[in-house]
Amino acid sequence: MSIKFRERKNVNLSDVAKNIQDKWNKENTFKKSVEKRDDENSFVFYEGPPSSNGLPGIHHVMARTIKDVFCRYKTLKGFSVNRKAGWDTHGLPVELGVEKELGITKEDIGKKLTIEEYNNACKKAVMKYTDIWNDLTHKMGYWVDTENPYITYENKYIESVWWLLGQAYKKDLIYKGYTIQPYSPKAGTGLSSHELNQPGCYKTVKDTSVIAQFSLDTDFVKSPFTEKGDVVLLAWTTTPWTLPSNTALAVNSTIDYVLIETFNQYTYLPINVVVAKKLVSSLFGGVYYEGSNDSFSKEDKKIPYNIIKSIKGSELVGLKYRQLMPYALPAENPEKAFHIIHADFVSVEDGTGIVHIAPTFGADDYKAAQNVGIPGLLVEDENEQLVPLVDLKGCFRKEMLEHAGKYVKNEFYNNDAIPEKSVDVELAIQLKEQNKAFRVEKYEHSYPHCWRTDKPILYYPLDSWFIKVSSFKNRMVELNKEINWKPESTGTGRFGNWLENANDWNLSRSRFWGIPIPIWRTEDGKKSICISSIEELKLAVDFSVEKGIMKTNPLASFMPKDFSKKNYNTVDLHRHFVDELILCSDSGEPMYREQDLIDVWFDSGSMPYAQWHYPFENKNLIESGRFFPANFIAEGVDQTRGWFYTLHAISTFAFDSVAYKNVVSNGLVLDKNGQKMSKRLGNGIDPFDTLEKFGADPTRWYMITNAQPWDNLKFDLEGINEVKRKFFGTLHNTYSFFCLYANLDDFDFNSSFIDVALRPEIDRWIISKLNSLIINVDEYYSSYEPTKAGRLIQEFTVDDLSNWYVRLCRKRFWKGEVNDDKLAAYQTLYTCLKTIALLSSPIAPFYSDLLYNDLIKSADNDNASVHLADFPIVNKSEIDLLLEGKMGLAQQITSLVLSLRKKEKLKVRQPLSRVLVPSNGKGFETAIADVSSLILSEVNVKELSVLSSDNNMLKKQAKPNFKTIGPKYGRHMKSIAKVISGWSDEEISSFEKEKSVSFIVDGENVVLNAVDVEIITTDIPGWKIASSGDVTIALDISISQELKEEGLARDFVNKVQNIRKDLDLNITDTIEIKILSNSEFKSAINNNLNYICSETLTKELVFVDELENAHSVDDNKESAQFSIIKV
Secondary structure: OOOOOOOOOOOOHHHHHHHHHHHHHHHOHHHHHHHOOEEEEEOOEOOOOOOOOOOOOHHHHHHHHHHHHHHHHHHHOOEEOOOEEEEOOOOHHHHHHHHHHHOOOHHHEOOOEOHHHHHHHHHHHHOOOHHHHHHHHHHOOOOOEEEEEEEOOOHHHHHHHHHHHHHHHHOOOEEEEEEEEEEEOOOOEEOOHHHHOOOOOEEEEEEEEEEEEEEEOOOOOOOOOOOOOOEEEEEEEOOHHHHHHOOEEEEOOOOEEEEEEEEOOOOOOEEEEEEEHHHHHHHOOOOEEEOOOOOOOOOOOOEEEEEEEEEEHHHHOOOEEOOOOOOOOOOOOHHHOOEEEEOOOOOOOOOOOOEEEOHHHOHHHHHHHHHOOOOOOOEEOOOOOEEOOEOOOOEEOHHHHHHOOOEOOHHHOOHHHOOOOOHHHHHHHHHHHOOOEEEEEEEEEEEEEOOOOOOEOEEEEEEEEEEOHHHOHHHHHHHHOOOEEEOHHHHHHHHHHHHHOOOOEEOEEOOOOOOEOOEEEEOOOOOEEEOOOHHHHHHHHHHHHHOOOOOOOOOOOOOOOOOOHHHHOOOOOOHHHHOOOOEEOOOOOEEEEOOOEEOHHHHHHOHHHHOOOOOOOOHHHHHOOOOOOEOEEEEEHHHHHOHHHHHHHHHHHHHOOOOEOEEEEEOOEEEOOOOEOOOOOOOOOOHHHHHHHHOHHHHHHHHHHHOOOOOOEEEOHHHHHHHHHHHHHHHHHHHHHHHHHHHHOOOOOOOOOOOHHHOOHHHHHHHHHHHHHHHHHHHHHHOOOHHHHHHHHHHHHHHHHHHHHHHHHHHHHHOOOOOHHHHHHHHHHHHHHHHHHHHHOOOOHHHHHHHHHHHHHHHOOOOOOHHHOOOOOOOHHHOOHHHHHHHHHHHHHHHHHHHHHHHHOOOOOOOEEEEEEEOOOHHHHHHHHHHHHHHHHHHOEEEEEEEOOOOOOOOEEEEEOHHHHHHHHHHHHHHHHHHHHOOOHHHHHHHHHHOEEEEEEOOEEEEEEHHHEEEEEOOOOOEEEEEEOOEEEEEEOOOOHHHHHHHHHHHHHHHHHHHHHHOOOOOOOOEEEEEEOOOOOHHHHHOOHHHHHHHHOEEEEEEEOOOOOOEEOOOOOOOOEEEEEEO
């Protein structure tokens, strides 16, 4: 006797996940899935490291599901898929969290506590939530090696990062430069350009803007102006706090400028202003009008202006002007400051045509001033170092007198200390009072913010280390063409455009917890060395000891080539350790480490190599191509200018290779209304609650099938419920149906196998559909289209297997003894269920494993798992496309008839007389003839007739689709619509067949396809019409007395069957039915007696005058009454 299939009632998918996870843990299934496959046939996946000092969200479930799907799929396909977990442990999130926890600021580090104490606090804090992350990983079924993760703060990882930097250094790709860089005062560090371009970094803000009046130096002999009174140049800025640092004004030599005589709107004093000619109308609107100045009084509501002179921008270049806000002079070459210069970037698109230049706070300003030798406004600090008027905290220095100590941005204050007036407002008021402001107003614009602190950044002069991306940018562009991006538009658009315009990479970060830049330099900066390994560092310190610079070598106990954890724990490659190491140049000078840390994005971008401690260990894994490059990676679209970029940049300069071959850039997870989830809106979804309530499989299936991975997902918990009911409920009910009857008949799949070719047509059809499904799902998985794969599996399970095959074949399972027909049905359904388990396992790993185990338990294989099996093999000889086509036609017509029944509120149990189907050709008619009896049985209609193409009973009309035709043919719309509306029956029939048509309208060739024209069929009295694609049906909805009685009999049978279930009768038990004699159903029952008795296993049916404990046919006391007893 075969082993019984496990019968399960009311499966709780959350419990299924827990039980299967326990099974995996007990049997080491994940490890087996990797080790079982050939190491030489590897599929390389990289896990983008999350920062574990924050809690995971529902979007992490989405991102990790996408990753897991393809790794599981490739395992099924026979690949060995190693996937190592990782933790991103450095950077601002950790440091800011620790500072908040300890109640300190960056300035306290090294004073209130040592750098070592601070770094130890960071190391402890960064792994704070690893248990929670690992818990989510296991509960959602994400297979990744969490027992041996790569951790970016470990010495082996850091050593590999140093090696990569050493490669860049050897290739002359690293340099130090004093440039204007994005700087975050609240984070206390500079930022790279790709960090500044993370999604959401640019925010729309309203700032105070000023058009300032810069007075020309009248003593300057070169001035072309001879008019009486001061001549002022108008320059516009949205950052008034930079005006005290102004040292130049820029014009464009080719632009025409004008001198205008007018009055200041705040002081009413007369002024002569210079602006670009094309911008006069925009600058002199509002209170100004063009007219004579002779009779103006400040009581007047309008201020006149008069153009008195035109000059070229070239005549302004070289002129000197008076310092606008003389708080301080440049410490170096002050005499060269406050001149008008030429700059190509000056335009007449907005502003005044004259640009305020503050070289210390703008990259373009700095370059333009440097080109002509104009200094930035730097002053000497207490250590005789040159610094800007704004310090690294974002505050004005003491030179700013009454403004000293004030933050230049109100956002830098703590919430309880924000002043009523910002520095920008105070400066604007000051300029108004001094007759130096032409206009002050609020201006809405986009301003960059720090991606970690969410506070505004400043552009600030920093001495930073850079990777010379500009020298290999073109190669990055070329290599990007080899990458398969999903969606393609991200690779060619967002990512491709970013590469085309990539700037040199600012590596420097002025922080404490991170990977130190391994560069040591002499004090004069003339000699430097980049350390690429601990062994190299040890030798360098030995040399320093030998030369008497270091007394001892702190790395003395480190043994090169000993890769044990114990050996690597003898050192710590963080700041508190390496900053104490003073090296020695070949000429005997001390060399000190550059105090900056490396951009944390370089950490994560190094993971393909550093996770394996390359090139110190596992060298062959990388160089053989076994673990590099990645076949597949996936992260959010925000990583386009983050991890995706740094991976690509590092692999390009270090290996001249792509880092990944396929990448899925997934979209955002929004709330059900399309809003971004946030604590403020209270619309966040807890991932643990979701998995506990609904189960991991429905959550994963919903996320994958609801929207393409790269589209934003509007996350709705009700959608998971629908998935549970529609897909998992249907699949489990189908298994339960199989299980019930297979166990009754002791079915064993391996005995008396019946060749598919010898099975009934319905079996051959579903097996053909199954093989076609395997082909299509395999194609979609392999092309990184999981949504299409999931939807196909669900459609097959629900529509083809459950709603069609099982429903049509149910009598084969429960009637009669086991014969070849019944055995064929069992084998067919078993094959379908087992294949569905395999195909759906990448998306729904838990229930698929349960279903697979339940099915193969008949083979007594307790240790089996769907994830250790192979992807289903297609048997092309079993594919019959003609059979699939005609059965698909039967399903289509059935669906149309049932939709009309639903619309007209006609139950399927109510028979109807006739359905008409217009012919679509000879092949169509043949197919209909083959499946007509099946259709009639399914829709409960007595007759199906095919109308010949020349039958005019059903009149069709063609209607133009203006939404699609309009954009293509605009002005010809009316003429095209007239042609379409006038089509004859033959022309409509031809269009339906060919799916396209072309004709000439107003001398232009018009080509229309299926989406441009809608073919509708007009209703006929007593009939209802429905269409889908090129199939149309007409249903006769009139009901004769005979049909009505048959419908009543079917209702009665349905009621009896339900009561049999309620009474828990066995499917083979016979019954006796008693019915009240006065029942209006009497005629219907007598006329359909054989049918009723046969369907309900009724041995005797009698009419009686009285009944106790009676049931009602229509669930109301007024309807027919009857009773049932087991015989």
